[in-house]
Amino acid sequence: MFTFKVDAEIELQLFQLQDCKRLYHLVNTNRNHLRDWLPWVDDMSSHYQYETIIPMWLKQFADNNGFNTGILYHRELVGAIGFHYIDWRNKHTSIGYYLAKNAEGNGIMTRSVQALLNYAFIDLGLNRVEIRCGEGNSKSRAIPERLGFTIEGRIRDGEFLYNKPHDLIVYGMLARDWNRKL
Amino acid sequence: MFTFKVDAEIELQLFQLQDCKRLYHLVNTNRNHLRDWLPWVDDMSSHYQYETIIPMWLKQFADNNGFNTGILYHRELVGAIGFHYIDWRNKHTSIGYYLAKNAEGNGIMTRSVQALLNYAFIDLGLNRVEIRCGEGNSKSRAIPERLGFTIEGRIRDGEFLYNKPHDLIVYGMLARDWNRKL
Amino acid sequence: MFTFKVDAEIELQLFQLQDCKRLYHLVNTNRNHLRDWLPWVDDMSSHYQYETIIPMWLKQFADNNGFNTGILYHRELVGAIGFHYIDWRNKHTSIGYYLAKNAEGNGIMTRSVQALLNYAFIDLGLNRVEIRCGEGNSKSRAIPERLGFTIEGRIRDGEFLYNKPHDLIVYGMLARDWNRKL
């Protein structure tokens, strides 16, 4: 129902209970594609699971501690993006996202992240935004690299994916860097 | 951040903690106007009060039990509108709203209610939407009357306003009536 | 254990966990009779369900927001009656009730409602009591009509009964009307 407009083609829609089936469908039809880098994909076996997950996301939003949205491209659900948390004391957040296979190649994620950066730095007054990508996840890494993030570190064994650890690359963007670009 | 688009001029924005000051300003500058029919206006004496109220509205939204939004007219906050609750068992909801004095006369509320009716009947599959107005509140009553609601009753002493009771007019719109109009 | 005395024949007993079987027995033996107008009857399939329902009623009572009691007629459980909520700000409440088939015709419900009206207006200082009945539920409607309630409205499709909506008649009684009768 409620959306954050990125541009004429893209909107980010706050997930609501009404979206359980649609969201599960997205994950289910992209299962092989998504499980390469998302540790929770194999756990999802029914749209009913989203009936408890979506209210948790909305409570996180109610607590002013981040949110999760569906990416609508020409009104069709093609991915998800959100703030994992908001650390108000240290003025930073972290962005996570994924995209359906068949929606790749349209600059959807780059434009979505760009819009959230503007929101984070300008509307919320945050100072820092982080993106963490699996080292070998070149498609995901392309986003912060295209947007001019700085590589700040490599967290060894930072995440387990189906019982195997892999390294995470930490990308950081600061408000002062972003403003220079604008 | 997140909005429900009514038309080119009007958006309904989910209230977030970032909106406390802006919302208090709206209420405060329309105090005399609003207190005529809203029992809680005199209780509001600081924008800090919204720091506990807005999270409660968002938790209500997270519980799939209604919401409260700010009405943006040409991007400026001029009023509020929402669903008081959603009774899923009986498939009905109730709409409440108020508007700043200086925004009256532009059809803002009629268009906003209209958009929420479409959302309630089409997207949520509800069967009935109710609006209750103070009997003497002619401006508020004009909205459901213009939209073709049916007067279904007069609740005697239905509400207290600063220690004086007054009657409430119950307006109802059913999905089948609304669909006929479309 | 704890009762509100209506008269020499009738007591209203606050339901406790000890009453689960007795209450389920009442509902179960009046299933066909009750399901005509009570939407929850078909959901009740075991006395164990009352082990979670009765504590919820008692918590509602603890919150000063209404209660649910069993109607004892000559010490036998023959029905239930209660306040659905208490709206302290607007000083009103709403009464709900049902009666076993074989207890009808003794004026039990009229006397019980009468006693609760006195309690609401005199002890609690409320201003308004409402009763809502299905339009075709003539036995239920006879109670507020006999007691002099005013018909204030007809809520179209106000309630769903096993997937079919029906209209609700709103009856209202105000403190000043009741006092005149006494």
Place this chain on the structure above:
Amino acid sequence: MFTFKVDAEIELQLFQLQDCKRLYHLVNTNRNHLRDWLPWVDDMSSHYQYETIIPMWLKQFADNNGFNTGILYHRELVGAIGFHYIDWRNKHTSIGYYLAKNAEGNGIMTRSVQALLNYAFIDLGLNRVEIRCGEGNSKSRAIPERLGFTIEGRIRDGEFLYNKPHDLIVYGMLARDWNRKL
């Protein structure tokens, strides 16, 4: 509102929020008398304190874990009595009580405890009821002694009263003993 009838003169009324002032008045006018053996009397300085205490008692009741009632003698509040807890696993409870100075000498407490013993053993199926009295509290001790309780122990320093410990006498009554008396 809800009472447990002891006999023609005495009722035990479940405390509700409406009773705050009446209960505080009882405690306040018997302050010197009650503080001799009740450790919380000096803490009570306003009827507002009961606005949080009474809901806690009612939640205890909702949890099926005891209750607290006002003793009404000829409809006037003269004391309090209740079950501190109900240990369902071991089938026992403990009774506590106090009485206004000017209500002493009428057998009010003896009859009230007697009624609660019947309720505990017959209605709830408990096996054991305990009463603990300060060793020097002869008026309180007279109750279990008159009713045939057995002295089962002396808990040394069992309770602190305004920073001084004193011994508690444990009185016990078993279902089989009580039934023999009936």
Place this chain on the structure above:
Amino acid sequence: MFTFKVDAEIELQLFQLQDCKRLYHLVNTNRNHLRDWLPWVDDMSSHYQYETIIPMWLKQFADNNGFNTGILYHRELVGAIGFHYIDWRNKHTSIGYYLAKNAEGNGIMTRSVQALLNYAFIDLGLNRVEIRCGEGNSKSRAIPERLGFTIEGRIRDGEFLYNKPHDLIVYGMLARDWNRKL
């Protein structure tokens, strides 16, 4: 992980989630021995049950209201001991314990209780410690008797063990008595 050192041989280790299997193993291999006097033994049928029980014990500890620890004898889990509650108002607590069959006869429990008495009286400033034993549980009763506790009472039918009640002996130790011994 965290232990309270009794002496060179004995430590009391706060149970953590990591201990579920080890604790269940202790109970399971001592089932016949323990069920003689512990009412909950037959309820334990899997180490998974401890995944909800241990967090409850730790929350009790977080609330400063007692704790439950494993008794380690030469680093092996041989029993459990703890404070059932801490009554800060009346400055007393109650100790409960049990020991594996094959660890008996080493003075383990006597030394453990002794250490907790020192902790209760000296570190926490409590005034009274209680131990309750089944009347016929001679091994358990030997502990407080060896340590000089006073028999203060016999609670008739104080506990049910697999549907049969038995009497409990109350042993008490006061700070002033304990200090005299030191």
Place this chain on the structure above:
Amino acid sequence: MFTFKVDAEIELQLFQLQDCKRLYHLVNTNRNHLRDWLPWVDDMSSHYQYETIIPMWLKQFADNNGFNTGILYHRELVGAIGFHYIDWRNKHTSIGYYLAKNAEGNGIMTRSVQALLNYAFIDLGLNRVEIRCGEGNSKSRAIPERLGFTIEGRIRDGEFLYNKPHDLIVYGMLARDWNRKL
């Protein structure tokens, strides 16, 4: 009461409510020293604040999600150390610590961290432990460097200290590296 033994000189004691004054004293007498790198020091103005903070740490411990302990050096409280969280899915945790000025130079922190690394890798089966230090905090950085941690990144503006951001150095230790050292 409960401690984790590091060696003959050092113990890590789980903070309990009894430690409020002692902990506040530590912070208060090291205020100037600690505020250089700890953002919360200026917020601490009374030992009463720890009456809500310590139960929160213990609830975190009860949730199996980390802990906070006092470092006892020859039984005297000289610092604090703990796990900020435990990420069981990805098998990692993060260690935080601080030390009193006058306890520096004894290898206390190095030995404490060493002991917690053993606990994390061997007892809990974690795979990764992280330490984050302010870039200019040479004393803090000496600990992971001495223990052979790897510098994995520099989080720009990772933390705000009294309204000024500074960079954080991320140090990581993996189980396989640690085991090689043992």
